[in-house]
Amino acid sequence: MxxxxxxxxxxxxxxxxxxxxxxxxxxxxxxxxxxxxxxxTIDEIIEASVDVPEITTNLADNNFVKLTLKIQTDSKKAAEELTKRDFQTNNIVIQELSEMTEEDLQGKQGKILFESTIKSKLNELMQEGEVQQVYITSYIIQ
Incomplete structure (x- = not known):
């Protein structure tokens, strides 16, 4: 039992x-x-993105690079803040490029490293939201 x-x-x-x-x-x-x-959605992504106008600058090896960027943030407020910080964005891009050579930017891995560096540097500045992705929309080295 x-x-x-x-x-x-x-x-x-x-x-x-x-x-x-x-x-x-x-x-x-x-x-x-x-x-x-x-x-x-793609419309929300575009709304939360900022275009960085064409930047032309010297690389560390005395070559020139000309590029434009699109920076995707996580919200419209973050995009508005990033738009106001355009001078800081340009400064960060120019500083990073001045430390790189043509060889550093060659290939997919070089561009991914550059994009991730810009993303992390911008996220250090951001107070409203964060940068989710940096896209290189045009790119020429001479």
Whole structure:
């Protein structure tokens, strides 16, 4: 009789633990679906982006680079702040380029490194939101 009661209690505990696990799994998968559906539309991205006008400057190896950038922020307020900080943005870009050579900017990895450096330097300045991505929209080295 005691073995029967013990078996019943163990079975109830096992079923309870299984049900709790299933509920947690369902909740987590639903939260992941909701967070992935919150990706901004292209219109929202454009609204939260700032164009950096063409910059021409010397590189460390005395070559010239001419480029334009588009900087994507996480909100319209952040884009407005970044627009006001255009002189600081230009300064950061020129300073970073003056330390680089033509070889540093060659290839995909060189451009990705440059973009990530600009992103982190700008995020140090930002008070409203943050820079999410820096895009090179035109690029010429002479």
């Amino acid at each position: 005691k073995k029967n009661k013990l078996l019943t209690i163990m079975l109830i505990i096992l079923i309870t633990i299984t049900l709790i696990g299933v509920v947690i799994f369902v909740l987590l998968t639903q939260f992941n679906k909701q967070s992935s559906s919150l990706k901004p």
